[in-house]
Amino acid sequence: MKVTFLITLALASFAPAQNAKIEELYHKNCAGCHGANFEGGVGGSLVDGVWNHGSSDEEIYRSIAKGNIPLGMIPWEDTFKPDQIRAFVIFLREQEKKNLSKGQNLPSPSLDQQTKTELENYRLEMVVENGLKDPWAIAFLPDGGRLVTEKSGKLRIISAAGKLDPKAIEGTPQTIEHGQGGLMEVALHPDYAKNGWVYLGLSDGTRAKNDQGKDEVRCITAVVRGKIKNHRWVNQEWIFRADPKFQSGAGVHFGTRFVFDKGYIYFVIGERGGMYEVQDLSRPNGKIHRLHDDGRVPRDNPFVKTKDAMPSIWSYGHRNPQGLAMDARDGALYSTEHGPRGGDELNLILPAHNYGWPVVTLGMHYNGMPMDYNGPDGQKVMSVTQKAGMTPPVTSWVPSIAVCGLDFYTGDKFPKWKNDLLVGALAQKEIRRVRIENKSVVSQETIFKDVGRVRDVAMGPDGFIYVVLNGPDRIMRLVPAQD
Ligand code: HEC
Known part of the structure; x- marks a missing residue:
């Protein structure tokens, strides 16, 4: 009753x-x-x-x-x-x-203490404590030094001994620092020792005063390579630079991150606030692209014969992937992609696949309204959680953890983490260790919590795990604990 x-x-x-x-x-x-x-x-x-x-x-x-x-x-x-x-x-x-x-006791490391996790214990070491502003990505030089990008546009060197060079590399390409964009990714060509190529991912475009005297910015993610000689950026070559008509004033969703494999470079351009534009194959935004590492279009890319499609596109329907890594065991390519409020994704990237944004999402608008978008005719459409022909994520995170930075652990310093995926997260300030078997997630664990916003996580050639942090802006590393 x-x-x-x-x-x-x-x-x-x-x-x-x-x-x-x-x-x-x-x-x-x-x-x-x-x-x-x-x-x-x-x-x-x-x-x-x-x-x-x-x-x-x-x-x-x-x-x-x-x-x-x-x-x-x-x-x-x-x-x-x-x-x-x-x-x-x-x-x-x-x-x-x-x-x-x-009430949870997640492993939140401090410098003087050993941190225990399910499978491995580690110590946290400071690599660079002071002098960096908004560091974004890290790459490892053969001499033990490292290159680090700063969002404002600086490319900096940390010596093998761990000293941050106070002077940035001179002559690096101009970048438009705007919202989430600026100088972002840095990576070395796999044959760097022979050819010296350094690749950068950056926000490229223009900043000019409009009639009202206000700054007007137009930009989009681009990829460039060059060499470093006598502390200068030289021999610059653009690898991918979109037609200026694709530049946008939005300050969001630039993507970037590179993977090199078999002479190809895979790279990400985020949706740039374009929402349904990412379903349009004639536009570069919201796509993962594949090119030869000198910028030529591979003849077997999936959309080379599709009318009006950009031939560099490898997969589409992406919102803002900011992690890209390849599994050495089977060559599978993975991305981590920021969802809106809810619905961060780990995706297995396959050629020609459509990952669904904004038609499909597990998230909602930041203000708590269900996700919707302006469809092909400009009419309002509600997003759904799955749809035939659109590839679902391998796993997703609700609530969002703000995934950024991704690498497979392939070293020997943490043998029990071998081949696990390390997933960085900005908002949740953590690193997740994700175990993948046969292209599925079998378990995951937070191994690092609350030291700062994790912008990049990468295994160094020394087998240690390097973490690029924002707020405070630092580089730290995980080394095995002695006992
Ligand atoms: C009239 C009272 C009432 C209202 C109003 C109500 N609920 Fe419930 N809800 C219940 C009861 C009773 C249960 C069953 C609890 C149980 O089995 O322990 C329940 C169960 C649930 C469960 C399942 C919980 C579980 O343990 O699996 C969810 C989820 C839930 N409610 C969500 C909501 C949401 C969201 C709303 C508002 C839109 C809502 N409820 C409004 C009474 C209510």
Whole structure:
């Protein structure tokens, strides 16, 4: 009786379709039974990690959509659209994570202590403590030195002994520092010792004053190579530079990151705020590209014969991948890609595949509204969580951890981590160790937490794990603990 009454009351008072941010929808419709702080009441706690009716995203979705009338949980599928129910799932996952991480003992290393993880123990060492501003990526020179990019456009050298050269390399290409963009990726050609080529990924474009005297910026990610001689950047050659008509004023989603393999370079251009543009093969944004390492288009690229398609495109439908790495065991290429609020992805990159953004996403808008976009005719379309012909991620993270930087551990200093994927994360300030078998994720573990925002993670030729941190701006490394 009581239950029936409650349901009738709830349905009667909340019935009209609702269009609001997810926080408001929760407080209006759910807090009465599940608590203002999700702690539970008539309905159970939604943040204790205990899910009586199934703990996967799909099961939680079902619990909300179908309800459980005998127990007193209202079916909400007539009140909320599927994308709103999906937004509830993301929102509840965020709250659960926030609550559970309070009591959690994640490995947060400090300099003087050994840090224990499931399989290996490590010590944290400082490589560069001072003098870097917004470091972005690291590459390892054969003499034991390292190259580091700074977002403002500087390419800097750290000596084998660990000293940061106060002077940046002179004559590096001009970059447009704008929002998330600037000088980003740096990598050496696999035959660097012989040919000396250094590759950079940067925001390329123009900054000019408009009629109102305001700065107007137009830019897009580009790839360039050059050599370093006597502390100068020389022999510069552009590898990929989009037509200026593709430049945009947006300060977001530049992508970058390179992988070299068999004479090819794979590189990422983020969606640049273009949303549905990433589904358009005549545009460079929201794509992973493949070129010969001198910039020529490989004749067997998947879209070379497609009318109006850019021939460098290898895969498309990407939002903002900022991790790219190849599994040495089987040559499989992986990317980590920033989702919006919810739905960060690990993708297995296959030629011609469409990874779905913004048609498919597991996330929602930052303001708590379900994800939507302007479709091909400019009409508003709601995103969905899966769609035939669009490749789903290998795994995803809800809530988002803000994936950035990716490398396979192939060294011998941490033998139990051999061939594991190291996934950096900015917002969650962590490194995840992800075990991949037969192209599937079999387990994952946070091995590094709360030292700073992880911008890049890379194994050095010495087998140590280098971490490029923002806030504070530092480079540190993980070395095996003695015992
Ligand atoms: C009238 C009270 C009531 C309202 C309103 C209500 N719920 Fe529930 N909810 C319940 C009850 C009762 C259960 C079953 C609890 C149990 O089995 O422990 C439940 C279960 C759930 C579950 C499954 C929990 C589990 O452990 O698996 C989810 C998820 C959930 N509710 C979400 C929501 C959301 C989201 C809203 C708002 C849109 C909402 N509920 C509104 C009463 C309510």
